[in-house]
Amino acid sequence: MIIDSAHYKDGVRQHDDALTPERAAELRRSAGTGEFVWIGVHDPGDGDLASLAKLFSLHELAVEDAQQAHQRPKIEDYGDDVFVVLKTAHYHEDAEEVHFGEIHLFAGPGYMISVRHGPGSELHTARQRLEARPDLVKLGASSAIWAVLDKVVDDYIPVVDAMEDDIEEVEKDVFDDDIPAPTRRIYHLKREVIEFHRAVWPLLNPLELLEQGGFERVPEELRSFFRDVADHARRVDEQVQSQRELLTSVLQANLSLVSVNQNEVVKRISALFGIVAVPTFIASVYGMNFEHMPELHWRFGYPLCIAVMALVAVALVQYFRRIDWL
Numbered sequence: 367m368i369i370d371s372a373h374y375k376d377g378v379r380q381h382d383d384a385l386t387p388e389r390a391a392e393l394r395r396s397a398g399t400g401e402f403v404w405i406g407v408h409d410p411g412d413g414d415l416a417s418l419a420k421l422f423s424l425h426e427l428a429v430e431d432a433q434q435a436h437q438r439p440k441i442e443d444y445g446d447d448v449f450v451v452l453k454t455a456h457y458h459e460d461a462e463e464v465h466f467g468e469i470h471l472f473a474g475p476g477y478m479i480s481v482r483h484g485p486g487s488e489l490h491t492a493r494q495r496l497e498a499r500p501d502l503v504k505l506g507a508s509s510a511i512w513a514v515l516d517k518v519v520d521d522y523i524p525v526v527d528a529m530e531d532d533i534e535e536v537e538k539d540v541f542d543d544d545i546p547a548p549t550r551r552i553y554h555l556k557r558e559v560i561e562f563h564r565a566v567w568p569l570l571n572p573l574e575l576l577e578q579g580g581f582e583r584v585p586e587e588l589r590s591f592f593r594d595v596a597d598h599a600r601r602v603d604e605q606v607q608s609q610r611e612l613l614t615s616v617l618q619a620n621l622s623l624v625s626v627n628q629n630e631v632v633k634r635i636s637a638l639f640g641i642v643a644v645p646t647f648i649a650s651v652y653g654m655n656f657e658h659m660p661e662l663h664w665r666f667g668y669p670l671c672i673a674v675m676a677l678v679a680v681a682l683v684q685y686f687r688r689i690d691w692l
Contacts, residue, residue, distance in 0.1 A: 552617045
């Protein structure tokens, strides 16, 4: 579904209402320097991308990738055109989990098409921010790529901060004896951090190429803006890397504490078994009912056996308490 379609000329949006794809394609064909159209699509249907591919002569391999979500973040060069894949992230406070989506960008002389899949970063604010900077809009479709990249990377920061809070909570839970071991939550957080790393890390090299002028079609005036995006992405990746290491340590500490608790339980069970075993042994010997047994017909034989069993049990209780098994 097409969310918005706009024509930009002389640094200003030319129409308040969204353009049809056919009209946008006409304007793109006659676009001058710094003039472009930006079409925004969300969860495209079967025919949406095929129609846009025909109107804008999109590369078939890029269209094939855009039709299938779960692509690796990347920037691919197709001659005059470029295809960008981005992973979006959004933190849900209620569920305390991260939801990931994707954005695919087709860009070339006079046009940019953004295709969003699933939840994640909405691009309306990115469009508004770009429209507030006519000096950047005049630089062409590359400015729209910057606006989307900047929005996606900036949206990573609150997600990383929220995950940091979750990790701190898990750390406290691990060493709180009143709370069950949070092994499941630690594992879930570790999976989210790994998924986040897969979203951020592949972008670092393409962003470095953009800031260093690796793509000649990107105006030099925009390189400093791409440098800022790359710097934010590197900071996010560093945080994610440290979170991965911290969660690994937390998981190991949790497993160690679980093992220690299990050993404590085993020691208590062993102590109780030892206390019961000796009286049970004495009782089983005298329960064999042989004819000739010591003290079998003695008047004080029974009280003596009971007293011996009690004394042994008391002695074992004191011993196990001394070695901290009870």
